[in-house]
Amino acid sequence: METVPIQMPDGSVVPVRLIPASGTHTHPVTPDAPRPVVVMVPGLGVPAGYYELFAGGLSARGFDVAIGEMRGQGDSRPRPSSSSAYGYHELVSVDFPAIFEVVRNRFPASTPYLLGHSMGGQLAVMYASRIRGRLGGLILIASGTPYHRGFRGLSGPGMLMGTTAISMTANLAGFWPGDRIAVGGFGRQSRVLISDWARLSRTGRFVPVGADIDYEERIGRLKLPILSITMTGDDLAPPSSAEHLLAKMPKSDVTSWHQPEPLGHNGWIRQCGSTVDQIEKWLRDR
Secondary structure: OEEEEEEOOOOOEEEEEEEOOOOOOOOOOEOOEOOEEEEEEOOOOOOHHHHHHHHHHHHHOOOEEEEEOOOOOOOOEOOOOOOOOOOHHHHHHHHHHHHHHHHHHHOOOOEEEEEEEOHHHHHHHHHHHHHHHHOOEEEEEOOOOOOHHHOOOOHHHHHHHHHHHHHHHHHHHOEEEEOOOOOOOOEEEEHHHHHHHHHHHHHOOOOOOOOOOOHHHHHHOOOOEEEEEEEOOOOOOOHHHHHHHHOOOOOOEEEEEEEOOOOOOOHHHOOOHHHHHHHHHHHHOO
8 A cells, every 4th residue: 555645735734545456357447448446535533544444345356446534634634723724615626636636646547436435425526516527436335415304303403403513613612623522523623614514414505615616506417327325324324314415416327225234324444345345346337
């Protein structure tokens, strides 16, 4: 594995892990169907290093893999503070292009497929809407929107109140101090990122701070192959949440699979065999 650090305009350093295929690639590779490279985007509060076992599973099936760290998480430095002012828009308009430049330099003959977990899936959809035809497809795992009406029963009001409270705390403190919460705190995060997340929960629409395009309109125009994988026991991104995100892309070719094992929101990352099976099958069928 090779790690390439990228320096962002605000001085942040975001590393990209590059893992070339180690196994035999079973998909016929031709000039019209080059080998896929799976570019992974972590979920909120999940360090990129946590996905290395999963990435190794894909590599063993013959796929090149890249894991981009989310700014301020994992091995990225510095940690978010009151001076951090990046949110959804800056991540997809600044960080993602820089990550993909590294991927293209390392795997120039491969077609990129963007895999997003949780919030990483939301960002993946936004990035796809910016660049449109330059991706082979999207893989969304345990990913939907936090829109409160996309949750059933008491989970909806709970999501709305929870994201609102987190956003208010982040605005008061200057950043979200999630690293001080033992379990489920999502790590320390930029207040702008949290504000964008809370707005999406409240309105169900991608309207991030500083947006230079109408993301909702662009997302609605996407025509991409999409693999959506939901997890049994996932309270943060249940199937109804995933359905709300997919409904924004009516022109895309969507394949959905629900994991019957109760792996929850993050358990699939380490117990990854069946998820890797589904991804391999979907990529092989492109």
